[in-house]
Amino acid sequence: MDLRKLLHATCVAVGLFAGLVFAPYAQSRSSTQGPPPKWWHNAVIYEIYPRSFQDSNGDGIGDLNGITQRLNYLQALGVDAIWIGPMFPSPQVDFGYDISDYENVDPQYGTLVDFDHLLAEARRRNIRIILDMVLNHTSDQHPWFKGAAASRSDPRHDWYVWNDGVKDASGTLHPPNNWISLFGGSAWEWVPAVSQYYYHEFYRAQPDLNWRNPAVERAMLDTLRFWLDRGVTGFRLDAITTLFEDARLRNEPEQSGVNAQGDPIVTRIYTDNLPEVHGVIRRMRKMVERYPADRVLIGETYLPNTAELDKWYGGARHDELHLPMDMLVGFTNKLDAPTLRSRLLEVQTQVHGSQPLLVFDNHDNSRSWDRYGDGVHNAEIAKIIATLLLTSRATALLYQGEEIGQVTTVPTRVEDVRDPIGVTGWPNEKGRDGERTPMQWDTSNAQAGFSSNSKTWLPVPAGFEAVNVKSELADPDSLLNWHRKLIGMRRARRAVATGRMVMLDVQNANVLSYARVAKDGQAILVALNMSAAPQTISLDVKSAGVRQSTLSTLMMSPASMEKPVTANAITLPPYAAWVGSQ
Numbered sequence: 001m002d003l004r005k006l007l008h009a010t011c012v013a014v015g016l017f018a019g020l021v022f023a024p025y026a027q028s029r030s031s032t033q034g035p036p037p038k039w040w041h042n043a044v045i046y047e048i049y050p051r052s053f054q055d056s057n058g059d060g061i062g063d064l065n066g067i068t069q070r071l072n073y074l075q076a077l078g079v080d081a082i083w084i085g086p087m088f089p090s091p092q093v094d095f096g097y098d099i100s101d102y103e104n105v106d107p108q109y110g111t112l113v114d115f116d117h118l119l120a121e122a123r124r125r126n127i128r129i130i131l132d133m134v135l136n137h138t139s140d141q142h143p144w145f146k147g148a149a150a151s152r153s154d155p156r157h158d159w160y161v162w163n164d165g166v167k168d169a170s171g172t173l174h175p176p177n178n179w180i181s182l183f184g185g186s187a188w189e190w191v192p193a194v195s196q197y198y199y200h201e202f203y204r205a206q207p208d209l210n211w212r213n214p215a216v217e218r219a220m221l222d223t224l225r226f227w228l229d230r231g232v233t234g235f236r237l238d239a240i241t242t243l244f245e246d247a248r249l250r251n252e253p254e255q256s257g258v259n260a261q262g263d264p265i266v267t268r269i270y271t272d273n274l275p276e277v278h279g280v281i282r283r284m285r286k287m288v289e290r291y292p293a294d295r296v297l298i299g300e301t302y303l304p305n306t307a308e309l310d311k312w313y314g315g316a317r318h319d320e321l322h323l324p325m326d327m328l329v330g331f332t333n334k335l336d337a338p339t340l341r342s343r344l345l346e347v348q349t350q351v352h353g354s355q356p357l358l359v360f361d362n363h364d365n366s367r368s369w370d371r372y373g374d375g376v377h378n379a380e381i382a383k384i385i386a387t388l389l390l391t392s393r394a395t396a397l398l399y400q401g402e403e404i405g406q407v408t409t410v411p412t413r414v415e416d417v418r419d420p421i422g423v424t425g426w427p428n429e430k431g432r433d434g435e436r437t438p439m440q441w442d443t444s445n446a447q448a449g450f451s452s453n454s455k456t457w458l459p460v461p462a463g464f465e466a467v468n469v470k471s472e473l474a475d476p477d478s479l480l481n482w483h484r485k486l487i488g489m490r491r492a493r494r495a496v497a498t499g500r501m502v503m504l505d506v507q508n509a510n511v512l513s514y515a516r517v518a519k520d521g522q523a524i525l526v527a528l529n530m531s532a533a534p535q536t537i538s539l540d541v542k543s544a545g546v547r548q549s550t551l552s553t554l555m556m557s558p559a560s561m562e563k564p565v566t567a568n569a570i571t572l573p574p575y576a577a578w579v580g581s582q
């Protein structure tokens with residue numbers, strides 16, 4: 001599914017301990033002059049959907065010990081940090097995004113001891129751990145909500161968003177407004193015990209917290225500290241733009257037609273991206289900055305434009321999120337050079353010098369392989385996307401399986417659907433199972449090495465025999481080795497690690513070209529042919545401050561491409577990706 005569309009139609013005492021915890025991490029980036037970049041500048045952060053990464057105990061569900069078992073793979077790939085999807089205790093209605101205890105591990109995924117072991121083993125490999133923190137809502141099974149829903153006089157009643165509803169002329173009670181749940185139907189659910197509706201932006205099992213109550217903020221910051229004290233590097237903040245709702249509960253404007261769930265299409269001006277949220281984020285940033293070792297706040301920020309994205313960094317003050325995700329580049333869903341050029345340029349130039357965070361894939365959207373692929377040249381196009389992601393001036397987010405070209409495999413029968421969105425929306429909305437199928441490791445068994453259990457929580461797609469880590473490691477031309485080389489280049493070349501990004505040949509409708517130029521003049525050139533026809537380009541590298549000399553090719557796809565000798569004449573086969581240096 002396309003969640004973006006859906007959303008846009010939506011210590012000091014501790015510091016001592018934490019400093020010790022973080023001491024072993026090496027600063028892996030080389031610096032030019034000035035203060036050294038933070039570890040997260042130009043880092044590669046790898047998203048793990050824990051249910052689907054590696055099952056260690058044969059129950060068909062991925063787990064923390066499974067992640068530990070695969071750390072060597074991640075280290076060899078070159079990732080700096082892993083973002084682990086929610087692994088806290090949860091009824092798993094939305095597979096962990098419905099948390100019932102913020103300070104423990106769900107038994108399905110392991111124990112706190114397993115978590116500490118993972119943390120220690122990751123640290124030995126210089127891999128940091130980022131947790132997925134769900135602050136907008138809890139599970140309806142969280143003790144806070146259970147108390148809140150049992151009695152209006154419960155001390156936590158006001159921790160959630162309640163309303164008495166409105167009566168129509170015939171005396172029938174209705175929700176107070178037209179707010180729609182992203183998971184289908186009204187966003188209001190009636191609770192007889194308190195004779196009130198509660199608000200849920202997502203599934204009804206995910207009641208929204210009332211962030212206007214300061215006690216909620218205090219409780220949530222405490223949970224962040226719990227994990228920071230344990231040694232995590234930071235958080236990916238789930239649905240962070242949706243913390244606040246309009247205090248007056250005004251109706252959202254409605255557009256014509258209905259969405260895939262059959263609900264009216266509303267423009268979310270009263271339930272998403274309200275200005276109040278920025279105060280919370282500034283306080284959160286301050287709290288996180290009290291910890292040593294460059295902890296980081298990453299945001300799930302689907303936003304309408306770059307100006308809004310800039311606000312999430314704190315604009316010129318740089319005092320909000322370190323890395324709000326730029327969804328405007330990676331989710332254009334069309335391999336179009338002019339669009340990608342202008343979006344990249346915007347995030348390079350219109351966020352007050354903040355560090356962009358690019359992402360093309362996650363567990364909520366069909367795989368980039370399918371969103372950008374044309375059905376014929378998908379393998380070449382995937383290399384273009386990888387090159388764009390890993391050679392731009394940006395921190396890069398990779399989603400498990402993206403590096404090997406896993407495809408979206410949607411269920412064909414409603415009875416096989418696991419994602420609640422696919423259940424409520426079938427058949428128009430088949431949900432997100434397609435991008436959550438198990439990681440394809442090898443051909444050792446019918447479960448692609450993911451599990452020893454023949455029944456995995458989601459089926460392993462048939463294509464795993466060709467698309468898997470083991471066979472791609474053995475193939476020098478594979479998408480996996482393409483990623484490994486690109487990540488290696490980020491580490492080895494100053495131009496890619498810290499260089500500025502200069503767009504070249506900016507009128508070209510088919511080829512996206514740019515230079516990355518380090519302060520000492522070292523540079524790389526990138527040319528990506530986004531068309532099905534061969535293209536010859538001439539790059540005015542001088543204008544980018546790049547010395548004009550004989551080119552050397554660092555990477556090219558297809559491998560049969562003729563190596564260019566001068567920037568004045570680079571001939572690119574259809575969907576070619578070329579990276580060179582002067």
Ligand code: NOJ
Pocket residue numbers: 094097098134202238239300363364
């Ligand atoms: C965004 C998460 O990525 C998605 O998987 C989840 O369903 C919603 N937020 C609700 O937490």
Ligand code: CA
Pocket residue numbers: 055056057058059060061062063108
């Ligand atoms: Ca398991």
